[in-house]
Amino acid sequence: MRARILSILAYTGAGLTLMIAVCVPFVLMGVFSNVVAHAGLHIDATYSGGTIARTIQRNGYRIVVYQPVQPRLLERVEPFVQIVFEPADSLPARVSDEVDLDGDGRPDVRVSFSVPADASAKMRGDVTALNGGDVSLADVADESFSRMVVRAGNQIVVRVPMNKVVAGR
Amino acid sequence: MASSSSTLRAPALRGPAALRRPKAFRGVGRSILLTLPIALWSLLMFMAAFQRAGRDERIGSAVVIVFMTALFFLMMRTGETYRWRRIFFVALGFLFPFGFIASLIAERGTMSIPISRMVSGDTPFCFMVTPTIILPAAFARTIIFPGSILPTASNPHSIAIMIGIWFAMTLVLGKAWCSYACFFGGIEEGFAAFAKRPKLHRFVARYSHILRLVPWAILVFVVLVSAAIFEPVYCMWLCPFKAVTEFPAVRNVETAIQMGVFVALFVGLVVVLPYLTKKRTQCGFFCPFGAFQSIFNKINLFEIRFDRTKCVDCTLCQTSCPTVALSKESIAEGKTLLNCMKCGACVDACKKDAAVWHLKGTPVAVKPERARLLFLYGAWALATMFGGSILAGSVSTMIHWLPGM
Numbered sequence A: 001m002r003a004r005i006l007s008i009l010a011y012t013g014a015g016l017t018l019m020i021a022v023c024v025p026f027v028l029m030g031v032f033s034n035v036v037a038h039a040g041l042h043i044d045a046t047y048s049g050g051t052i053a054r055t056i057q058r059n060g061y062r063i064v065v066y067q068p069v070q071p072r073l074l075e076r077v078e079p080f081v082q083i084v085f086e087p088a089d090s091l092p093a094r095v096s097d098e099v100d101l102d103g104d105g106r107p108d109v110r111v112s113f114s115v116p117a118d119a120s121a122k123m124r125g126d127v128t129a130l131n132g133g134d135v136s137l138a139d140v141a142d143e144s145f146s147r148m149v150v151r152a153g154n155q156i157v158v159r160v161p162m163n164k165v166v167a168g169r
Numbered sequence B: 001m002a003s004s005s006s007t008l009r010a011p012a013l014r015g016p017a018a019l020r021r022p023k024a025f026r027g028v029g030r031s032i033l034l035t036l037p038i039a040l041w042s043l044l045m046f047m048a049a050f051q052r053a054g055r056d057e058r059i060g061s062a063v064v065i066v067f068m069t070a071l072f073f074l075m076m077r078t079g080e081t082y083r084w085r086r087i088f089f090v091a092l093g094f095l096f097p098f099g100f101i102a103s104l105i106a107e108r109g110t111m112s113i114p115i116s117r118m119v120s121g122d123t124p125f126c127f128m129v130t131p132t133i134i135l136p137a138a139f140a141r142t143i144i145f146p147g148s149i150l151p152t153a154s155n156p157h158s159i160a161i162m163i164g165i166w167f168a169m170t171l172v173l174g175k176a177w178c179s180y181a182c183f184f185g186g187i188e189e190g191f192a193a194f195a196k197r198p199k200l201h202r203f204v205a206r207y208s209h210i211l212r213l214v215p216w217a218i219l220v221f222v223v224l225v226s227a228a229i230f231e232p233v234y235c236m237w238l239c240p241f242k243a244v245t246e247f248p249a250v251r252n253v254e255t256a257i258q259m260g261v262f263v264a265l266f267v268g269l270v271v272v273l274p275y276l277t278k279k280r281t282q283c284g285f286f287c288p289f290g291a292f293q294s295i296f297n298k299i300n301l302f303e304i305r306f307d308r309t310k311c312v313d314c315t316l317c318q319t320s321c322p323t324v325a326l327s328k329e330s331i332a333e334g335k336t337l338l339n340c341m342k343c344g345a346c347v348d349a350c351k352k353d354a355a356v357w358h359l360k361g362t363p364v365a366v367k368p369e370r371a372r373l374l375f376l377y378g379a380w381a382l383a384t385m386f387g388g389s390i391l392a393g394s395v396s397t398m399i400h401w402l403p404g405m
Helices: A002-037 B002-008 B028-052 B055-078 B082-108 B115-119 B127-140 B159-180 B185-194 B201-211 B214-229 B233-238 B240-244 B253-277 B281-285 B288-298 B316-320 B328-332 B345-349 B368-401
Strands: A052-057 A062-066 A080-086 A094-099 A109-114 A125-129 A137-140 A142-144 A147-152 A155-161 B302-306 B355-359
Touching: A002 B159, A002 B355, A002 B368, A062 A094, A080 A094, A080 A109, A109 A155, A125 A155, A137 A147, A142 B115, A147 B115, B028 B055, B028 B368, B055 B082, B055 B368, B082 B159, B082 B185, B082 B240, B082 B345, B082 B368, B127 B159, B127 B214, B127 B233, B127 B288, B159 B288, B159 B368, B185 B253, B185 B281, B201 B253, B214 B233, B214 B281, B214 B288, B233 B253, B240 B253, B253 B281, B302 B368, B316 B328, B316 B345, B345 B355, B355 B368
Parallel strands: none
Antiparallel strands: A052 A062, A062 A080, A080 A155, A094 A109, A109 A125, A125 A137, A142 A147, A147 A155, B302 B355
């Protein structure tokens, strides 16, 4: 009797598995994708740059300043701040902007770069620290996740490493 | 010791297909009838491609419909599983990198991922990363991968989409993902098929009990270290398939070392060792995702069992297993090990019909063909949907590149 019940359950399970297989492309893939999409997850700030702190409007373009990214205990990346210049196709050929990173009304860094006409061309730029909180970068391109001046789509992404003492406060 | 010595004396197979069942396992008419659902499913899966795609995509889809249906028909006709599945799987393994690399070259002119694409979330998500992102996602709600959670115009292979596909398919396949869906395993299965006889058979037989534990050790290592340093360690340092897909652009000493490791692992584990051992060495002795996938065998209803009344302990099944998922002890218990990927090699190799497909909960070796059919319909349907669409894309790319087409 037990063996018979087990067999019935097994074949019911096998039938369900087949039904699941049929449902995968039409329903299940979407259901599970929605679960992941709405799970409140976010991409690690090392890759995404973190959350936006403020937006500074300039003539024809804007500068988006992100919250400082503090690495976790064993994370290898340096603390950094991401600054995004967008839209890239509205930027002047040469950009040199003083940017207030911490919102105290005083500029913290000067970011300078040329915008190549060819969107796929490798970019280089300079970051000059105007106080002790940030690290200056000369002729930087895509050295690491915390030191870069790169074009990503229609944005110019600049990452400025922060002085570890200041970042740790 | 007894187990090792008897294993060492086992005849070296030319492959599971070397021991053929009678060719007409089933009549043509009955085989066609059993193939009909898969033929209709294939048409359904590629209907959209016919309606909206260009000429190359239509040809690619038509080729795949015929290919997948024909292979299923041959499975029904001959009663063999491994032999025909391997043709699909090797085609998938070799054509996936071709299509993928072609799309990368067309899009960005290089196989390398520049850092700019990582920060803009344009890295396609690979299912191999899945185990390493679980702990940071669970405890910090953070995905340690440079992709995007939702699909974007520049990255349709988002994390949510790819995890959704993987999990839905895993419910049906369990560890059989590794022999019906993984687009990497086919590469080494192909190189393993090139060799007529294994040259390192004795080494594998002697150390298989240790070798099959290595993927678990690597799984634990990459999961813990990834969670500690918030980096997808396997992806950044250990994935052999980076060498034939995409890899971080070489921009300093660290990325140059990473590239060297990818190439060395690919050549060693995916090309040379499969050729020398006739085993899927990366899958069996290295892949942490494969170890992770083994856990899902626990909830999957289908398995391979051994009818001890028929088994003569010849160890042909053990020799034929591509991922050392059989030991003398497990065969004595009538079972496979947890890492069995249900490729069917042992069933095809067994001369005594002692190795059988089995549905958990039913008596062993009673109606094994029914269990095989129930498993194969689900597995082949998903192989057609997932691997088939990859094959169709690669075939259409080939047609597109052919001169004069």
